[in-house]
Amino acid sequence: MxxxxxxxxxxxxxxxxxxxxxxxxxxxxxxxxxxxxxxxxxxxxxxxxxxxxLRFRRDVVIINLVVKLSNCIPALKLWRLDESVQQFAVFIMSQVDLARDAAYLHPLVHxxxxxxxxxxxxxxxxxx
Structure with a gap:
């Protein structure tokens, strides 16, 4: 060999x-x-x-942690932050999906x- x-x-x-x-x-x-x-x-x-x-994916984890903490405060439960953040997370995760981004020339290609x-x-x- x-x-x-x-x-x-x-x-x-x-x-x-x-x-x-x-x-x-x-x-x-x-x-x-x-x-x-x-x-x-x-x-x-x-x-x-x-x-x-990649660093920017950590944001969704932090946002979810804040929402979980906000559920412990009765006055904030009326705002239904968990539903809003869930919709936001779906949008964000689609933005950082590398397979999807590759079709649009992912910004980490140079x-x-x-x-x-x-x-x-x-x-x-x-x-x-």
């Missing part, structure tokens, strides 16, 4: 530097946890693993940077 050749990695500082012009935000404003060591590198790109979701999911797989070697 031969060992795969690996292209040299560029620095993490360079990776961070490409994010801001591509997406208009610094890396920590977009992602919760971004590994600075690439998983792989090639002639035109390198791959970094992201160990969390000629210099591409954000995709990382799927762990098994290596199967076939002998000839």
């Amino acid at each position: 031969h060992q795969a050749l690996k292209a040299p990695e560029h620095s993490f500082a360079y990776t961070k530097k490409t994010i801001k012009p591509a997406f208009g935000l610094k890396l920590p404003k977009i992602f919760d946890n971004f590994e600075d060591k690439p998983v792989a590198s090639g002639s035109i790109a390198q791959v970094h693993r992201l160990r969390a979701t 000629p210099a940077d591409l954000v995709e999911t990382y799927e762990q797989g098994e290596c199967w070697l076939v002998k000839r």
